[in-house]
Amino acid sequence: MSILHVLSTAAAILAVLAPFPDFWRIYKTRSTGSVSILPVVLIFCNCYAWVMYARQVNSIPPLFVAYAVGMLASIAFGGIYYHWTRDHAHIHKLYGAAFYILAGYTLYYSLGTSGATNQSSEQVENTLGAVSGLINLALYASPLERIKHVIQTKDASTIPITISAFLLVNGVVWVLHSIVEGDMLVLIPNALGVALCIVQVGLYVVYYPRKAAPDTLTTTTSFPV
Template sequence: MSGNDTAILAFKIITIVTTIFMRISLLPDFQRMRKMKSTGDMSVLPCVLLYANCYLLCWYSYAVDNIIPLFLTAALGVICGAIFSVFFYRWTAHKRDVMRVFVISGVIMLLETIYGLTALLGWTGQSRSSTGTTLGVLVIISSVGLYASPMATIRHVIQTKTSSSMPFTMGVVNVINSLCWVVYAILVGDVFILVPNASGALLGSIQLILTCIYPRKAPSDGQIISAVINDPRAGSLQSSCVEQALLSVVINSPAQESRENRKSGAGDSANFVALRSPVG
């Protein structure tokens, strides 16, 4: 085995490992969503583009006969992206908008399926090599969209001065994984793997820079949120005015909650509620 073959084998293994981490890199963000029962400011695009891009990669890798590592890691991406998308839909408050994105991605994947089948069966008059080239161009476009998806809220990040809408772990793993694929692409001479991953490394680095400039903000101890609610008892026919009740909510960290539990609650108002912060 030559030195080049050894290097290719080594980077096949490395890319498989780093890509597995890339596929599950949204887990910390989804763990946070599970605790909060909300998707917060995060966009659904990273989830959708993960399975949509990997689905296209499955067709490309089959066309160019790159089963390991490309087809294997792409199939894993389809599964992970689909699972993440289901849970995102469960916790999001914008189900109609998310469903619209799902439908659009489904239509695109259907078109990819039709083209992939007809081309590989020879009905388009293309050779297998030509089909691989066409799919490769589509992979570049789709992959750049995947890597740029966390940047979709860049204006929101700059306006709010917080990167909470950007999946941080995904950004870190993305840079490492993309660089590994760049080296592998150079070794095997595949420009359709090289270009999107070079773009991914660049866009991922920009995301990390923004995360450092605008770090996530956690609720501060004792942060008070007040809300005015209608008192349902004010709906009697004898009353001509609508009474209102003021509800004060204090968000406590676990440490502060422990301190508060040791204090007497005799002085608390009936309209006072202390909540534990989901962060920390």
Template sequence: MSGSDTAILVFKVVTIVTTILMRVSLLPDFQRMRKMKSTGDMSVLPCVLLYANCYLLCWYSYVVDNIIPLFLTAALGVISGAILAVFFYKWTAHKRDVMKVFVVSGVVMLLETIYGLVALLGWTGQSHSSTGTTLGVLVIISSVGLYASPMATIRHVIRTKTSSSMPFTMGVVNVINSFCWVVYAVLVDDIFILVPNASGALLGSIQLVLTFIYPRKAPSEGQIISATIVGPRTGSINSACAEQASLSVVVPSPAHDSRESRKSGAVEGSNFVALRSPEA
């Protein structure tokens, strides 16, 4: 076995390991969602693009006969991405918007399936190599979308000064995994693997930089929201200026709220005090 063959074998193994880690890299974020019973600021795009991109990779790897490591890791990505998307839908408060994303991704995957079947049957007039090239271009587009998906909330991150909406673990593993695939792509001379993963390494690095600039803020037990209630104007001299009443409300976090709700059963009605309306 030549040195080149040995290097290819080594990076086949390395890419399999790092890609498996990439496929499950969202689990820490989903564990946090499970505890909070909420998706928070997280976007559904990383989940959707994970299974959609990997589904396309399955077609490409089959056409170019790259079963190990490409097809194997892509199939795992389809399964893990779909499972994560289901749980995201379960915990999100924006089910209608998430369902729209699911429908769009489903249509795209259906079109990919139709093209793949028609091309492999020879009905498009393309050669086997030409079909692989077309699928490769689509892989580049979808892969760049996958790697850029954690940055879909970049404007929100800069505005709120926190990277809570960015999956940190996915960003770290993304950089490592992309680098390994870049080396593998150079060894096997596959431009359609090289380009998206080079983009992934770059975008992942930008995400990590943003994470360090705007570190994730730990959720607090509650947030205090202050408001000023302005009463109605009357014709009297003393009320020429609007009457105002300050109000502070503590909004507990979901975890804190669940603990307090269990205690509320023991609170008697006499403990509740009616507050006078500013208009009174």
């Protein structure tokens, strides 16, 4: 395994484990606070899609390994959140939507790889990669959910800067990896993701919450609601 493969695997694993501090805090305080479950749902969807894509293109390390770990981690995070939140209906709605999306993805995977769609292996791989890339891009964009609030209040305390920073590093590494491998389906969403993360980090620097109250500071790495 090349050094780039090792770095790509490590970066992806760190990115999907980035929510750990917030969910450890949920476990310790027995409260979800301002943490949102949406990014965790997207992490699971993203990891599932890339695991299926990795199987098709035979990219066991780094894609399959990294995102298999991410699937397990997101299940654990989701379980912790579900146990301590009072808004179970919202979780059911999000995971219900995720189920239908991934069910459709899995159905296409089964039909495409079995030849039922009359597509070549390359065409199936391109379709799977394109859908995976869109889900990946949604994950990168999720911290921008409250960008309007940040600009209006000039307070970036709701930006999950730890998550954004890890996603930025992950995106840069995967851009380099995809350039070397010549995989445009991985390159494009990660390049766009890097741009989104730069915006997030830039907003955090511009609207750094220097005067935030103690209770607010404890949620600077929390996901936007």
